[in-house]
Amino acid sequence: MSSTINLKHGLNVPLNGEAELRVAPKFVLSEVALKPTDFRGLLPKLLVKEGEEVKAGAPLFADKKNPAILFTSPVSGVVSRVVRGEKRKLLAVTVKPSQTQEYVDFTPKTGAKTADALKELLLESGLWPLLVQRPYGIVADPAKTPKAIFVSTFSTAPLAADTAFTLGGEVAAIQAGLDAVALLTSGKVHVSLYAKTAATSPFAKLQNCEFHVFEGKHPAGNVGVQISHIAPIQKGETVWTITLEGLAAIGKLIKTGKVDLSRKVALTGPATYDACYIDAVPGLAIADLANFYSDSQKEDIRFISGNALSGVNVGADGFLGFGDNQITLLPEGNTYELFGWAKPIRCSQFSSSRTYFSWLTPNKKYDMDTNLHGGVRSFVLSDVYAKVLPMDIYPVFLTKACLAKDIDKMEKFGIYEVLEEDLALCEYVDPSKNDIQQIIADGINLMLKEMA
Amino acid sequence: MANLRQLVDKIKPTFEKGGKLGFLHSTFDAFETFLYVPNTVTKKGSHIRDCVDIKRVMIIVVLSLVPAMLVGMWNVGYQHNLAFGLGWNFWMTFLYGLLKVLPLYIVSYLVGLAIEFASAQIQGHEVNEGYLVSGMLIPLIVPVDVPLWMLAIAVAFAVIFGKEVFGGSGMNIWNPALLCRAFLFFSYPSKMSGDTVWTGGLSRYIAEGKCFMGGELVDGFSGATPLTQLSSGEITTPVWQLICGNVGGAVGETSIIAILLGAAIIIFTGVASWKIMVSSVIGALAIGGLANICGASAVPCWYHLILGGFAFGTVFMATDPVTSAQTETGKWIYGFFVGALTVTVRLFNPGYMEGMMLAILLMNTFAPLIDHCVTSSHISARAKRIAKAK
Numbered sequence: 001m002s003s004t005i006n007l008k009h010g011l012n013v014p015l016n017g018e019a020e021l022r023v024a025p026k027f028v029l030s031e032v033a034l035k036p037t038d039f040r041g042l043l044p045k046l047l048v049k050e051g052e053e054v055k056a057g058a059p060l061f062a063d064k065k066n067p068a069i070l071f072t073s074p075v076s077g078v079v080s081r082v083v084r085g086e087k088r089k090l091l092a093v094t095v096k097p098s099q100t101q102e103y104v105d106f107t108p109k110t111g112a113k114t115a116d117a118l119k120e121l122l123l124e125s126g127l128w129p130l131l132v133q134r135p136y137g138i139v140a141d142p143a144k145t146p147k148a149i150f151v152s153t154f155s156t157a158p159l160a161a162d163t164a165f166t167l168g169g170e171v172a173a174i175q176a177g178l179d180a181v182a183l184l185t186s187g188k189v190h191v192s193l194y195a196k197t198a199a200t201s202p203f204a205k206l207q208n209c210e211f212h213v214f215e216g217k218h219p220a221g222n223v224g225v226q227i228s229h230i231a232p233i234q235k236g237e238t239v240w241t242i243t244l245e246g247l248a249a250i251g252k253l254i255k256t257g258k259v260d261l262s263r264k265v266a267l268t269g270p271a272t273y274d275a276c277y278i279d280a281v282p283g284l285a286i287a288d289l290a291n292f293y294s295d296s297q298k299e300d301i302r303f304i305s306g307n308a309l310s311g312v313n314v315g316a317d318g319f320l321g322f323g324d325n326q327i328t329l330l331p332e333g334n335t336y337e338l339f340g341w342a343k344p345i346r347c348s349q350f351s352s353s354r355t356y357f358s359w360l361t362p363n364k365k366y367d368m369d370t371n372l373h374g375g376v377r378s379f380v381l382s383d384v385y386a387k388v389l390p391m392d393i394y395p396v397f398l399t400k401a402c403l404a405k406d407i408d409k410m411e412k413f414g415i416y417e418v419l420e421e422d423l424a425l426c427e428y429v430d431p432s433k434n435d436i437q438q439i440i441a442d443g444i445n446l447m448l449k450e451m452a
Numbered sequence: 453m454a455n456l457r458q459l460v461d462k463i464k465p466t467f468e469k470g471g472k473l474g475f476l477h478s479t480f481d482a483f484e485t486f487l488y489v490p491n492t493v494t495k496k497g498s499h500i501r502d503c504v505d506i507k508r509v510m511i512i513v514v515l516s517l518v519p520a521m522l523v524g525m526w527n528v529g530y531q532h533n534l535a536f537g538l539g540w541n542f543w544m545t546f547l548y549g550l551l552k553v554l555p556l557y558i559v560s561y562l563v564g565l566a567i568e569f570a571s572a573q574i575q576g577h578e579v580n581e582g583y584l585v586s587g588m589l590i591p592l593i594v595p596v597d598v599p600l601w602m603l604a605i606a607v608a609f610a611v612i613f614g615k616e617v618f619g620g621s622g623m624n625i626w627n628p629a630l631l632c633r634a635f636l637f638f639s640y641p642s643k644m645s646g647d648t649v650w651t652g653g654l655s656r657y658i659a660e661g662k663c664f665m666g667g668e669l670v671d672g673f674s675g676a677t678p679l680t681q682l683s684s685g686e687i688t689t690p691v692w693q694l695i696c697g698n699v700g701g702a703v704g705e706t707s708i709i710a711i712l713l714g715a716a717i718i719i720f721t722g723v724a725s726w727k728i729m730v731s732s733v734i735g736a737l738a739i740g741g742l743a744n745i746c747g748a749s750a751v752p753c754w755y756h757l758i759l760g761g762f763a764f765g766t767v768f769m770a771t772d773p774v775t776s777a778q779t780e781t782g783k784w785i786y787g788f789f790v791g792a793l794t795v796t797v798r799l800f801n802p803g804y805m806e807g808m809m810l811a812i813l814l815m816n817t818f819a820p821l822i823d824h825c826v827t828s829s830h831i832s833a834r835a836k837r838i839a840k841a842k
Contacts, residue, residue, distance in 0.1 A: 013500065015500065158500075232834075232838055234835075234838065302493075302499060304499055308498070308499050308500045309498045309499070309500070310497075310498065311499065313499065328499075330499055330500065332493055333491070333493050334491045334493050335491055336457060336488040336489065336490065336491050337488060337489040338456075338457070338487065338488055339487065339488075340488070340489030340503070341489060341505055341507040341508045341511070342507075342511065346503060349503035350502070350503065351502050351503045351504045352502055352504075353502065353504040353508075353509075353721065353722060354720055354721045354722050355504055355508050355509060355512050355721045355722075355723065356503065356504065356508070368500040369493075369500070370493040370494050370499050370500065371489070371491070371492070371493055371494075371501070372490070372492040372493060372494055372501055373489060373501050373502065373503040373504070373505055374489065374490075374501075374504075374505025374506065374507065374508075375485055375490065375492075375505065375506070375507075375578050376578075377505075377506045377578075377580065377581075377621070377622060378619070378620065378621065378622030378623055379622055380506055380509065380582075380621065380622045380773055380774055381509065381723070381773050382725075382773050382776075382778040382779075383722075383725060383773075383780065384722070386780070392834060394779065394827055394830075396778065397778075397823075397827055412827075412831050413827070413831075420497070424497065424498050425498075427497050427498045427501075428498045428500065428501055428502055429502045429504075430501075430502075431502070431504045431505050431506050431508070431509050432505075432506060432622070433501065433505065435495075435496040435497045436497065437496065437497035437498065438496040438497050
């Protein structure tokens with residue numbers, strides 16, 4: 001095992017509402033959605049009609065640019081809705097699950113021993129999009145061979161799911177998935193462990209990979225941060241990342257021939273009164289979670305697929321994102337606070353800055369809401385951002401390069417190494433309240449457009 | 453308190469777009485957000501945000517300036533008392549200082565904030581908090597006897613040409629407060645230098661032969677600041693006086709104790725960079741020490757730290773996060789040159805001893821260049837390191 005990489009910069013946001021380590025009783029899924037918007041830059045080509053019956057693993061839409069990349073239904077049932085937005089943009093395809101689940105049988109192909117055969121299996125089964133390419137965080141290009149594949153076995157995000165609890169029982173499937181994806185790279189599969197749990201982690205027993213141990217606060221668990229410490233991405237290089245859930249799904253496909261994306265999802269946040277784990281599939285309808293929050297306050301709750309820092313606001317009638325294993329319910333902060341900024345002591349609010357006194361209560365957890373806590377200003381302070389970013393880049397310079405749409409500078413300041421989630425904490429601590437993640441996302445989209 | 457909110461909500465539509473007083477939207481917004489943290493929720497990106505905002509950052513800086521302001525007020529009275537031999541008690545001394553300094557504050561904030569509000573109004577922006585700090589700083593770095601109309605013009609210049617033309621707080625290149633002082637210095641040199649402007653009431657006495665509550669100028673009182681003793685090669689003012697601050701000088705710059713108290717606040721809260729302060733001190737000691745070794749100056753180099761505006765400039769002006777270097781390495785370089793240039797000017801320019809103001813303004817100008825060099829060398833060094841590791 002390699003030596004521990006100690007990340008000094010970072011911040012653990014003390015948000016209230018951690019999920020208890022138990023699984024809530026199963027409930028019936030009303031609807032499951034697959035959303036093209038979960039995949040950056042994807043132009044979808046619809047392959048089904050409303051009312052059509054599909055099995056789990058049957059394609060719903062494909063990538064217009066590369067029609068071999070299929071996006072398949074996580075459940076079997078009837079296509080209930082094709083949701084379109086402005087300019088008929090495809091937003092979601094929903095499937096109403098049938099009572100008994102039927103699966104497309106991929107067993108004839110699961111014996112794949114070569115990279116090409118495996119690619120075919122993954123593309124056809126719709127598990128290919130689980131592989132995410134860096135730079136840019138887009139669905140991996142099957143024509144490329146990545147320099148390496150990276151897997152983070154832990155998350156340090158606020159209230160993140162405990163992977164030892166959610167996936168500790170699926171190590172065999174994960175190992176099968178890991179062995180499979182190892183065929184796809186010319187290099188190694190790098191797996192990261194968290195220093196505090198490395199000794200007891202069920203994933204420390206994985207084979208056919210290289211381990212790296214990380215110690216530190218959030219975002220130490222972000223795979224992007226880990227890559228920058230293991231082998232930073234240079235211009236022209238490609239690496240892929242995959243989540244543990246993704247490896248488990250690939251492993252299960254190889255073992256059983258079925259597309260089974262089911263996973264334990266952490267239901268967290270101050271606005272739920274029963275924070276625990278649920279059995280779910282990607283695309284789970286948030287509306288199915290009505291038992292976990294107070295319906296009378298529904299208007300004042302924000303439903304986030306993912307964590308509170310970098311998740312997506314999907315709304316009460318939205319769906320769990322394709323790659324997410326966490327749902328966060330936050331109270332909306334649409335209230336005024338008298339003299340908020342001028343109060344000497346502001347006990348109910350957390351600040352990482354010492355301009356308030358929350359540093360005196362390091363163990364306290366806070367019921368944070370979605371209030372912006374101030375007005376938007378230009379960048380004033382210069383040193384608060386790098387303190388929460390354990391990467392060898394200048395976050396403000398990168399952000400400003402993205403604002404200026406200066407591709408040359410964006411490259412120099414490290415746009416290839418980051419996704420917006422890596423700078424989420426910079427945005428969290430920013431006293432000027434800039435939307436740093438959006439700025440970075442716009443920068444990445446510009447790169448995608450210009451470099452295509 | 454609920455009544456107050458009701459009142460605000462009631463009059464709010466009048467100031468919104470389409471309302472009767474819609475053109476005053478920015479002004480209303482400034483007062484409303486002063487009272488209440490607004491109910492805006494996050495729209496993009498991180499759903500939760502730290503509760504610190506620019507208003508909080510600015511109020512901490514204002515707070516850290518309060519000790520220097522209070523001691524400064526007292527010292528204005530003390531110097532007047534000394535000049536005219538009045539034998540005042542503490543409260544009388546402080547009251548005189550208060551009466552002398554308060555008009556400076558009124559002019560500074562009235563003119564500065566009026567321009568800030570007007571420009572926010574014209575651009576349809578929210579009013580920036582930046583001037584709360586600049587307005588607090590300006591009266592502390594000018595001679596107490598500066599005519600108020602001059603101050604008003606200088607403030608207007610600093611806010612318009614130092615800040616608003618660049619796009620407001622956060623976009624400016626030079627420290628607005630120092631720009632104000634520089635404007636005064638170059639436009640009205642006769643009122644800004646010499647020995648008589650530093651003591652409250654002395655200018656009036658010379659012009660009209662009168663002063664507040666009577667009294668005659670004490671024989672031998674010159675009003676010269678201890679800084680001028682540098683050129684004579686010997687500092688005769690006792691060190692304890694230089695540290696406590698009962699010497700002549702600009703209002704807020706004299707008391708090292710009060711300045712250090714402010715420094716402790718802004719360093720602990722992380723609002724200002726200790727790196728700039730430390731490197732500025734190192735820069736001053738380096739050049740001062742070099743001058744001692746070469747025999748260019750007989751005054752021990754550490755005197756530079758407690759003379760004139762060095763301490764105040766190092767703690768409150770050089771550390772302005774907007775106009776100083778942005779990179780951590782850059783801050784060391786920037787601070788070092790601030791200290792070094794200040795002492796260089798002091799040693800080799802007997803005509804104008806106080807080099808602090810120009811040293812900081814010059815380094816403000818070079819800060820982006822320093823950052824450019826630091827980031828460029830970091831990028832190329834990193835590329836080499838990665839290439840080597842392969």
